[in-house]
Amino acid sequence: MTHTNEVSRRLSEELARSVTGPVLLPDDAGYARESAGFQLGLRHRPDLVVGARNAADVRTVLRRAAAYGLPVTVHSTGHGMRASAEGGVLLTLRRLNAVAVDPVAATARVGGGATWDDVIAATAPHGLVPPSGSLGSVGAVGYTFGGGLGLLARSDGWACDHVRSYTVVTGDDEEREVGPGDGERFARLRGSGPVPGEVVTEMTVGLLPEGPLQGGGLAFDLGAADATGDPTPLHAFHEWTLGLPPELTSALRVMAFPALDVLPPHLRGRRIARVAVSLRGSAEDAEELVAPLRKAAPPVEDTLAPMRFAEYARVHAEPDGAGAFIGENLLADTLSPTALGTLAGPGGSQMVIMNVRHLGGALARPAAVPDTVTGRDARYLVAALSQVDPDISVPAPAQAHAQAGPARWLEPFAPDRVGVSPAFRMGPGTA
Numbered sequence: 001m002t003h004t005n006e007v008s009r010r011l012s013e014e015l016a017r018s019v020t021g022p023v024l025l026p027d028d029a030g031y032a033r034e035s036a037g038f039q040l041g042l043r044h045r046p047d048l049v050v051g052a053r054n055a056a057d058v059r060t061v062l063r064r065a066a067a068y069g070l071p072v073t074v075h076s077t078g079h080g081m082r083a084s085a086e087g088g089v090l091l092t093l094r095r096l097n098a099v100a101v102d103p104v105a106a107t108a109r110v111g112g113g114a115t116w117d118d119v120i121a122a123t124a125p126h127g128l129v130p131p132s133g134s135l136g137s138v139g140a141v142g143y144t145f146g147g148g149l150g151l152l153a154r155s156d157g158w159a160c161d162h163v164r165s166y167t168v169v170t171g172d173d174e175e176r177e178v179g180p181g182d183g184e185r186f187a188r189l190r191g192s193g194p195v196p197g198e199v200v201t202e203m204t205v206g207l208l209p210e211g212p213l214q215g216g217g218l219a220f221d222l223g224a225a226d227a228t229g230d231p232t233p234l235h236a237f238h239e240w241t242l243g244l245p246p247e248l249t250s251a252l253r254v255m256a257f258p259a260l261d262v263l264p265p266h267l268r269g270r271r272i273a274r275v276a277v278s279l280r281g282s283a284e285d286a287e288e289l290v291a292p293l294r295k296a297a298p299p300v301e302d303t304l305a306p307m308r309f310a311e312y313a314r315v316h317a318e319p320d321g322a323g324a325f326i327g328e329n330l331l332a333d334t335l336s337p338t339a340l341g342t343l344a345g346p347g348g349s350q351m352v353i354m355n356v357r358h359l360g361g362a363l364a365r366p367a368a369v370p371d372t373v374t375g376r377d378a379r380y381l382v383a384a385l386s387q388v389d390p391d392i393s394v395p396a397p398a399q400a401h402a403q404a405g406p407a408r409w410l411e412p413f414a415p416d417r418v419g420v421s422p423a424f425r426m427g428p429g430t431a
């Protein structure tokens, strides 16, 4: 037995007696399942994985791992992991998923591993909504570390603007409520996230009134997936965003669909531009605001309709299954028509899903309490997401990056770059 194995075996025996969650060594059943997260391009191989059930478990693991000299890596859902946990202790937070709503104060206390779906389920009965994003399986706390670009971002601002405090635990047995009075530390957590050894066991976040909402997507056919397409809907999206009120949040997604029988005929083998729309307002407001888009080109799919916030998934209509993927992005102050046109080019976005999120509105507000968010001065976030082969990406992240090449698809937009969002840098090789 190696020295490391002996150390981790002793630590595992100690932790098995003192924590309530599972404590698993590599040969134990359930080790791989406990270690895995949403990002399948990273196969974590810690010496020991511990699933925390409560804040006391987190404190114990951090304290004892420090005493044994073992590093601790943390994930809640694994959506945002950028490197594999190799050796040391992997602490999983998915069981810290309690959510307690105070409907009078319009706040929620959210466990460090709760997903936005957990939060939405708790807030919906009170007619309140959290500043969550396109996908409910993302961890609520981890999302705020990158600022948090929500479904209602342009009307309600960055998710981290709504964070009132974090409960932070560290290896030296400190447990502290970190809030606006904590200067640099609170600013760093909201926009950059924790430093190694800091774990957030709970967050208090402000909630917003639900109010009338419209949401859905308009899909436009740019042409055959393997040919030069018609960029008219892309330019129409750009011009449309220049005159929108902050109540309307939108995003453009361009992807080429394979010619597979399982797909609906209007998507099969086509390059599709889909505009996701969410609006704080009435159905009449939606009709009026979206009219220029519908006029520019006939949509092949149009699902915009009144919705409850809990139906958020219809807005971005993203698949919600774990996968191996790499995401890169840039923040831009303008969208050049030439760069946009490349998304309709042959092979322009094949194998890569391009997303353009419209920023501005409340996202451009100066922070009431200092933070480290990048993007307040940007007008658009342009993100490229590529699926990668997990068998390549696990042993060789650099190779996975070359294979997927998301950065290449961002090149035409580079002259207008004003920054990069840490939240949309995803997967192996992006750490």
Ligand SMILES: Cc1cc2nc3c(=O)[nH]c(=O)nc-3n(C[C@H](O)[C@H](O)[C@H](O)COP(=O)(O)OP(=O)(O)OC[C@H]3O[C@@H](n4cnc5c(N)ncnc54)[C@H](O)[C@@H]3O)c2cc1C
Residues within 6 Å of the ligand: 037, 073, 074, 075, 076, 077, 078, 079, 080, 081, 093, 112, 113, 132, 133, 134, 135, 137, 138, 139, 140, 141, 142, 143, 144, 145, 146, 147, 148, 149, 150, 193, 194, 198, 199, 200, 201, 318, 423, 424, 426
């Ligand atoms: C499909 C998809 C859709 C997305 N949509 C959006 C969107 O609409 N808007 C947006 O802003 N972002 C979005 N993101 C980005 C997402 O916010 C980031 O990937 C974020 O890091 C995910 O946090 P997580 O806790 O789920 O992931 P994890 O991988 O579990 O955590 C991410 C990082 O935060 C750390 N961490 C997480 N929780 C804690 C904690 N409690 N204490 C200490 N450290 C912690 C982890 O150690 C890790 O380094 C999306 C990502 C994906 C994959």
